[in-house]
Amino acid sequence: MSDFDLYRLSEDHEGLREAVRAVVQAKVAPHAAEVDDKSAFPQQAFEALRAADFHAPHIPEQYDGVGADALATCLVIEEVARGCASSSLIPAVNKLGTMPLLLAASDEVKARYLPPVASGEAMxxxxxxxxxxxxxxxxxxxxxxxxxxxxxxxxxxxxxxxxxxxxxxxxxxxxxxxxxxxxxxxxxxxxxxxxxxxxxxxxxxxxxxxxxxxxxxxxxxxxxxxxxxxxxxEGLKIALRTLDHTRVTIGAQAVGIAQGALDHALAYVKDRKQFGKAVAEFQGVQFMLADMAMKLEAARQMVYVAAAKSERNDPDLPFFGAAAKCYASDVAMEVTTDAVQLLGGAGYVKDFPLERMMRDAKITQIYEGTNQIQRLVMARQLLR
Structure with a gap:
């Protein structure tokens, strides 16, 4: 992959994004509020993702998987998180759980445990x-x-x-x-x-x-x-190498949550009228939207570059994985909070998905290493 390729997705990647988005809009997002309300595993989302081979896209073809690269896997997670953060943990955690095997397990262990994950029989x-x-x-x-x-x-x-x-x-x-x-x-x-x-x-x-x-x-x-x-x-060494790769997927999840929140905020402010005009026409609101979109796009590009480094197993992946996860999750928390603010009282109630997205965004700053730990990881890489 050349340096220029990092800044433009391939046609295959764009096609994958559209395919995932269609599945999410039809079969995942409609159940997101109920899944959250009942604290219920998103079984319908799992079945839809499994039917489309999006439940564990990273499993290599030799183990009966589709062999998606790291960027493609991030695109799947991002698009699922855009509609339902809980459901995006199906592909994300399947990668997290199996990454130690892909990095270090014997051929026998891989052959025994990866095919059932690829088929969706097991998570x-x-x-x-x-x-x-x-x-x-x-x-x-x-x-x-x-x-x-x-x-x-x-x-x-x-x-x-x-x-x-x-x-x-x-x-x-x-x-x-x-x-x-x-x-x-x-x-x-x-x-x-x-x-x-x-x-x-x-x-x-x-x-x-x-x-x-x-x-x-x-x-x-x-x-x-x-x-x-x-x-x-060698377990701890394997565990930390695993996190170098999978922190990128948490960055992708954070980007997806933030994008979902921005989508809903944009639709609302264009439709909602106050003082005789759409809320979107007020400059203060426009500045908020511009900052949200700017930071979100910076986070997205950082995640995609980190995903490319994960695929190549670049030596600077520990820095980029930590940076992508840290920055994207901080952006997700900021964007979802601002999205709730843009809806005013409507953002604070469950009639709209923004309050759920704000609650979902918070965990991305905590799991797979808190953002304070990410900053330690980055500093350690810089000081080497």
């Missing part, structure tokens, strides 16, 4: 955070103790997206407690049906209510050693 979640190990992932306490040809898993994981819905989980656990900090962690695939593996109650959240968030609990849960992802002791 894949990611278990890294714990109650006392959020930003400080190296302080995790979940343990996997070797026992013959198995590991015995004990402990818990917190804030796990799509927990209870997903069939498979990439779980990080301490296998070598005496190893130097961060070097005794190993990644495993855990299956929903494994004995000793249970879920906590669903969290009661501010936003993304259609995507269940629960704790994972392990009580002498036995895992065959052949489910290890990568080498023993």
């Amino acid at each position: 894949f979640s990611y278990g890294l955070s714990e109650r006392e190990a959020g930003s400080d992932t190296a302080s995790m306490r979940c343990k996997a103790t070797p026992d013959g040809d198995e590991f015995v898993l004990n402990g818990q994981k917190s804030w796990i997206t799509n927990a209870g819905i997903s069939e498979y989980y990439t779980v990080l656990a301490v296998t070598d407690p005496d190893a130097p900090r961060g070097r005794g962690v190993t990644a495993f695939v855990v299956e929903k049906s494994d004995e000793g593996f249970t879920f906590g109650e669903p969290e009661r959240k501010l936003g993304i209510k259609g995507s269940p968030t629960r704790e994972l609990h392990f009580d002498n849960c036995r895992i065959p050693a052949d489910r290890m992802v990568g080498e023993r002791g």
